[in-house]
Amino acid sequence: MYNFDLDAYYTDAKLTYETRAEIERVADEVTKEGFKNIFFISSGGSLAVMRPIQYLLRSKTKIPTYCEIASEVILTGNSQLNEDSIVITSSKSGTTKETVEAIQYCNERNIRVIAFCGKPDTPVDQLATYSIIGKAKDAVEFEYIQHYLLAFRLLYNNGEFDAYERLAAQLEKLPEDLIAIKEQFEPTAAAIAEKYHNSNIQYWIGGGSLAPEIYLHAMCILEEMQWIRTKSIQSAEFFHGTLEVIEKDTPVFLVKGVDATRPIDDRVENLIKKLSDEAVIIDVADFKTPHVDDEFKEIIASSIVTTILDERLAIHYERVTGHDLTIRRYYRQFEY
Amino acid sequence: MYNFDLDAYYTDAKLTYETRAEIERVADEVTKEGFKNIFFISSGGSLAVMRPIQYLLRSKTKIPTYCEIASEVILTGNSQLNEDSIVITSSKSGTTKETVEAIQYCNERNIRVIAFCGKPDTPVDQLATYSIIGKAKDAVEFEYIQHYLLAFRLLYNNGEFDAYERLAAQLEKLPEDLIAIKEQFEPTAAAIAEKYHNSNIQYWIGGGSLAPEIYLHAMCILEEMQWIRTKSIQSAEFFHGTLEVIEKDTPVFLVKGVDATRPIDDRVENLIKKLSDEAVIIDVADFKTPHVDDEFKEIIASSIVTTILDERLAIHYERVTGHDLTIRRYYRQFEY
Numbered sequence: 001m002y003n004f005d006l007d008a009y010y011t012d013a014k015l016t017y018e019t020r021a022e023i024e025r026v027a028d029e030v031t032k033e034g035f036k037n038i039f040f041i042s043s044g045g046s047l048a049v050m051r052p053i054q055y056l057l058r059s060k061t062k063i064p065t066y067c068e069i070a071s072e073v074i075l076t077g078n079s080q081l082n083e084d085s086i087v088i089t090s091s092k093s094g095t096t097k098e099t100v101e102a103i104q105y106c107n108e109r110n111i112r113v114i115a116f117c118g119k120p121d122t123p124v125d126q127l128a129t130y131s132i133i134g135k136a137k138d139a140v141e142f143e144y145i146q147h148y149l150l151a152f153r154l155l156y157n158n159g160e161f162d163a164y165e166r167l168a169a170q171l172e173k174l175p176e177d178l179i180a181i182k183e184q185f186e187p188t189a190a191a192i193a194e195k196y197h198n199s200n201i202q203y204w205i206g207g208g209s210l211a212p213e214i215y216l217h218a219m220c221i222l223e224e225m226q227w228i229r230t231k232s233i234q235s236a237e238f239f240h241g242t243l244e245v246i247e248k249d250t251p252v253f254l255v256k257g258v259d260a261t262r263p264i265d266d267r268v269e270n271l272i273k274k275l276s277d278e279a280v281i282i283d284v285a286d287f288k289t290p291h292v293d294d295e296f297k298e299i300i301a302s303s304i305v306t307t308i309l310d311e312r313l314a315i316h317y318e319r320v321t322g323h324d325l326t327i328r329r330y331y332r333q334f335e336y
Numbered sequence: 337m338y339n340f341d342l343d344a345y346y347t348d349a350k351l352t353y354e355t356r357a358e359i360e361r362v363a364d365e366v367t368k369e370g371f372k373n374i375f376f377i378s379s380g381g382s383l384a385v386m387r388p389i390q391y392l393l394r395s396k397t398k399i400p401t402y403c404e405i406a407s408e409v410i411l412t413g414n415s416q417l418n419e420d421s422i423v424i425t426s427s428k429s430g431t432t433k434e435t436v437e438a439i440q441y442c443n444e445r446n447i448r449v450i451a452f453c454g455k456p457d458t459p460v461d462q463l464a465t466y467s468i469i470g471k472a473k474d475a476v477e478f479e480y481i482q483h484y485l486l487a488f489r490l491l492y493n494n495g496e497f498d499a500y501e502r503l504a505a506q507l508e509k510l511p512e513d514l515i516a517i518k519e520q521f522e523p524t525a526a527a528i529a530e531k532y533h534n535s536n537i538q539y540w541i542g543g544g545s546l547a548p549e550i551y552l553h554a555m556c557i558l559e560e561m562q563w564i565r566t567k568s569i570q571s572a573e574f575f576h577g578t579l580e581v582i583e584k585d586t587p588v589f590l591v592k593g594v595d596a597t598r599p600i601d602d603r604v605e606n607l608i609k610k611l612s613d614e615a616v617i618i619d620v621a622d623f624k625t626p627h628v629d630d631e632f633k634e635i636i637a638s639s640i641v642t643t644i645l646d647e648r649l650a651i652h653y654e655r656v657t658g659h660d661l662t663i664r665r666y667y668r669q670f671e672y
Contacts, residue, residue: 044576059413069572075596077395219577229581231567236405240380241555243666245565260411271672330579336607
């Protein structure tokens with residue numbers, strides 16, 4: 001694969017999975033202490049990575065779950081966010097301003113915070129009630145794996161997810177499947193980047209639990225790292241306006257999911273194939289995960305999408321455009 | 337004002353306010369029966385109109401509140417949605433497919449549904465547990481007024497909003513203020529439409545409780561009714577990607593709100609003024625509502641935004657582009 005370091009990937013996978021024991025220890029401790037609801041609080045890409053899990057939890061647990069944007073909730077409050085809550089957050093740098101402020105907000109109110117933190121001895125690490133240090137470099141799928149472990153351990157402890165041990169064991173092997181999936185997608189990634197890197201605007205559609213991952217790809221990768229104009233839209237919402245701006249030559253990408261909302265994706269697929277000659281369908285069902293049971297496919301679908309889009313398609317855009325993925329013209333370049 | 341029928345507006349305002357007694361009767365009845373949480377369920381613009389209220393309720397009531405897209409929740413379920421819930425929905429036509437299906441889903445599970453319905457003897461009217469028939473023709477602010485009455489009556493009944501009678505009385509006069517606000521905004525509406533009707537893409541930013549109304553304007557008005565490309569983005573999220581695609585000549589609209597999240601809007605304002613020569617700031621604080629107390633301003637802010645954007649700016653786009661707001665090329669034009 002172009003610009004892909006297999007050894008480094010396996011090292012990151014190993015470092016990620018090594019946090020399993022600590023994640024479970026933290027989950028078991030908060031379960032023992034008791035809690036009444038779960039809040040996922042962060043911003044941008046980090047929040048987008050938690051939303052697919054929160055979406056699935058809506059129907060898998062009786063525990064109420066909520067997502068909040070860090071900088072908003074510290075200003076507005078939320079009546080459900082109190083001493084009986086568990087807050088889950090994450091920060092790669094350990095210094096993300098909004099996240100640090102949200103943890104401080106929680107500390108002042110005796111609200112417990114579990115943080116996935118990329119660097120020890122940072123504010124996030126020091127301030128969070130529980131800080132789980134992840135040593136993997138980068139790749140969103142490793143963040144997802146940690147979130148799956150934490151969320152479903154909490155459900156297991158609550159008597160709502162008997163299959164936890166099996167899921168957790170299989171997640172160790174998921175990266176092997178993701179590598180095969182990257183390879184399977186490689187020609188498609190190259191072709192999309194070559195064909196669409198100059199497009200005026202790209203529409204990205206995804207539904208159900210995958211909508212936030214599509215939002216992440218459109219905003220945090222294509223806009224932020226390639227300065228390509230995009231609009232992402234939830235499958236069910238596409239029918240309520242955005243459909244009208246699609247023309248025959250408009251690039252429209254649909255990522256079809258495998259959760260219960262798939263019939264809505266089917267409906268979008270039928271429509272966009274009629275509206276545009278540039279409709280591109282990417283179907284999670286086409287990517288097999290021999291190491292992970294089918295019943296968990298909806299859970300790990302977000303990892304599959306991030307591995308093909310954020311980790312492969314993005315690399316091919318970088319190759320074609322010559323625009324380094326790490327360059328920012330505004331973000332963190334000056335005070336605002 | 338261009339293409340504005342004052343008498344018709346006052347008639348609609350009167351017809352809307354006439355539903356107050358019935359809204360209160362329904363609210364009082366469900367309070368008497370008891371309920372544990374509130375779900376707002378709909379799609380597209382109708383759901384976008386409920387989200388600002390749900391956003392404010394997060395911090396104003398101990399009652400958990402949730403928003404769900406109708407076509408998704410009937411496929412996925414939500415563990416919090418059960419016999420102890422109250423569902424609030426709305427449909428102008430009374431026939432919206434997803435809404436009808438969501439009500440049927442609720443009926444099968446003994447979940448009570450309160451529907452704001454635009455037409456009697458329609459499926460929504462017949463299927464909902466409580467159907468409140470609104471006879472006002474159109475204008476999103478009238479939908480908002482009904483939602484304010486219902487939501488805050490429920491809070492009042494729950495001992496969490498003593499000011500209800502005052503708010504409800506003042507809402508009768510709100511349309512007078514909205515007319516003055518329309519007039520104040522008229523030259524701006526005309527100028528924006530004239531200057532930006534041919535823009536390649538428009539960015540629309542709003543935060544906190546107003547983000548859904550901005551989403552509505554961008555998607556349900558500009559995209560659906562004018563086929564103008566837009567991207568709407570939450571103020572807090574603008575910093576996490578979309579900022580990078582803003583150039584000196586990119587039209588960027590920020591609608592500044594008056595709820596607790598206003599400091600985030602301030603930060604966006606500072607930034608977009610640096611990034612673009614075409615940054616347009618629309619500030620809700622600039623529009624006075626002499627008939628409504630300041631403490632309610634954050635509640636009625638969504639009405640102010642809809643009255644200036646969806647009801648006035650849209651009309652001026654129609655004037656300038658000659659593109660009738662009622663024309664659709666795809667929506668409900670064929671089966672999909």
